[in-house]
Amino acid sequence: MKLTIAGTGYVGLVTGTGFANLGNDVICFDIDKAKINLLADGVLPIYEPGLEEIYKRNLKAGRLEFITDAKKAVRESDIIFICVNTPINEHQEADLTAVKEVARAIGQYMNDYKIVVNKSTVPVGTADFVKKIIKENQQKKIEFDVVSNPEFLREGAAVKDFENPDRIVIGSESKKAEEIMTSLYRSRARADRPIMITNIRTAEIIKYASNAMLATRISFMNQLSYLCEKTGADIKAVARGMGFDGRIGSRFLQAGLGYGGSCFPKDIKALISMLKQNDCDSDLFEAVNRINEKQKSVVVKKLKSVIEIKDSTIAVWGISFKPKTDDIREAPSIIIIEELQNMGAKIHACDPVAIENAKNVLNDVMFFENPYETIRDCDALIVATEWNEFRNLDMRAVKILLKNPIIIDGRNIYDPKEMTDLGFKYMGIGR
Numbered sequence: 001m002k003l004t005i006a007g008t009g010y011v012g013l014v015t016g017t018g019f020a021n022l023g024n025d026v027i028c029f030d031i032d033k034a035k036i037n038l039l040a041d042g043v044l045p046i047y048e049p050g051l052e053e054i055y056k057r058n059l060k061a062g063r064l065e066f067i068t069d070a071k072k073a074v075r076e077s078d079i080i081f082i083c084v085n086t087p088i089n090e091h092q093e094a095d096l097t098a099v100k101e102v103a104r105a106i107g108q109y110m111n112d113y114k115i116v117v118n119k120s121t122v123p124v125g126t127a128d129f130v131k132k133i134i135k136e137n138q139q140k141k142i143e144f145d146v147v148s149n150p151e152f153l154r155e156g157a158a159v160k161d162f163e164n165p166d167r168i169v170i171g172s173e174s175k176k177a178e179e180i181m182t183s184l185y186r187s188r189a190r191a192d193r194p195i196m197i198t199n200i201r202t203a204e205i206i207k208y209a210s211n212a213m214l215a216t217r218i219s220f221m222n223q224l225s226y227l228c229e230k231t232g233a234d235i236k237a238v239a240r241g242m243g244f245d246g247r248i249g250s251r252f253l254q255a256g257l258g259y260g261g262s263c264f265p266k267d268i269k270a271l272i273s274m275l276k277q278n279d280c281d282s283d284l285f286e287a288v289n290r291i292n293e294k295q296k297s298v299v300v301k302k303l304k305s306v307i308e309i310k311d312s313t314i315a316v317w318g319i320s321f322k323p324k325t326d327d328i329r330e331a332p333s334i335i336i337i338e339e340l341q342n343m344g345a346k347i348h349a350c351d352p353v354a355i356e357n358a359k360n361v362l363n364d365v366m367f368f369e370n371p372y373e374t375i376r377d378c379d380a381l382i383v384a385t386e387w388n389e390f391r392n393l394d395m396r397a398v399k400i401l402l403k404n405p406i407i408i409d410g411r412n413i414y415d416p417k418e419m420t421d422l423g424f425k426y427m428g429i430g431r
């Protein structure tokens with residue numbers, strides 16, 4: 001099948017490459033010329049484990065094309081996936097500007113039947129909105145269908161998630177579109193990981209509901225972490241004790257610095273707006289959001305309780321919003337670093353892959369590739385991202401290199417007793 005992917009970011013690139021790898025011809029279309037030039041030249045602009053190999057293989061095989069020509073992108077495909085960014089706007093709603101632009105181009109250049117797939121995370125009702133924009137821009141009446149096919153991939157494991165999704169949700173009100181989409185996805189479905197066909201609005205809500213549930217679990221544990229600290233309990237053991245309960249499960253129960261990234265923060269805010277617009281109560285998700293905002297600063301408060309931050313030098317291990325990605329959007333580390341700088345601290349920071357992205361948003365930070373070099377003569381160390389690279393280091397050497405043996409472990413990756421026995425002043429979250 002001939003597919004167009006509109007928007008070649010984290011989702012679009014993984015989706016386009018993944019479909020090319022299944023034997024489809026894929027046009028990746030983006031308005032960012034620099035990005036498209038890099039991609040056409042064989043340079044992958046993002047870090048995502050496993051992506052480079054399949055991208056290079058399929059580019060070489062001629063199954064992947066990178067273009068900025070909207071007309072060609074629309075005309076030469078049967079199915080057009082909208083994978084553009086949907087950030088939060090000043091009213092705390094999902095900004096559909098890019099979605100609207102793509103829909104306008106589809107209407108304008110459409111030459112025969114197309115399936116238009118909303119893969120970007122978009123509020124309930126957006127499929128109708130896309131349909132309306134396409135119709136308004138058609139030169140003559142041509143049949144088309146809009147379906148909702150939300151994306152659930154996790155950055156850092158996106159290639160695996162494309163190949164082995166937990167489920168594939170297709171919201172469709174057209175039998176023809178449903179059949180074509182099912183045949184496109186059939187090879188990836190399994191008995192216990194089905195293709196689920198729903199109506200369009202249900203599919204649109206499944207995406208927000210899923211992210212909101214995961215974010216709620218994180219805020220739930222973060223709120224409990226305060227009680228653990230006050231009473232001498234350990235939130236990690238509490239999470240373990242909860243997780244063995246089959247009704248609860250063990251995932252997404254880590255207390256820490258809160259959730260970040262390009263999805264959960266904006267999706268919770270957009271869900272709150274959607275609920276309000278539909279005269280529904282949004283108390284639960286407002287609390288989830290509020291707890292998360294507060295959580296990002298918790299390590300700064302802890303640090304302030306043990307050292308004078310003004311004129312200190314603080315080392316930060318981990319910049320990306322989570323391990324195995326170079327994505328720093330809404331990363332707690334950025335807020336922590338800026339807060340410390342405002343209080344007069346100098347920052348040394350280290351990350352296995354996110355330094356280049358961090359240089360674009362952070363000023364006056366000294367970046368290091370090596371975690372040991374990062375901490376030399378620093379007054380304290382903050383662990384902001386739980387990269388495996390930080391888990392098994394020589395903590396005796398760490399103690400020698402730091403000016404003061406202070407670790408604020410924002411991701412609870414170390415054992416408090418071991419750290420205390422080594423002579424560190426160690427503070428985790430909720431322990």
Ligand SMILES: NC(=O)c1ccc[n+]([C@@H]2O[C@H](COP(=O)([O-])OP(=O)(O)OC[C@H]3O[C@@H](n4cnc5c(N)ncnc54)[C@H](O)[C@@H]3O)[C@@H](O)[C@H]2O)c1
Nearest residue numbers: 007008009010011030031032084085086098101120121151
């Ligand atoms: N990143 C994730 O982990 C993830 C997971 C699931 C869902 N989503 C959702 O998928 C969507 C895309 O997310 P992302 O992280 O890939 O975003 P991104 O910012 O990495 O990429 C978006 C791309 O769209 C391009 N674009 C903008 N306007 C365009 C236009 N008019 N025509 C063509 N291209 C255009 C941008 O140049 C950019 O390359 C969002 O709605 C997001 O919420 C993201």
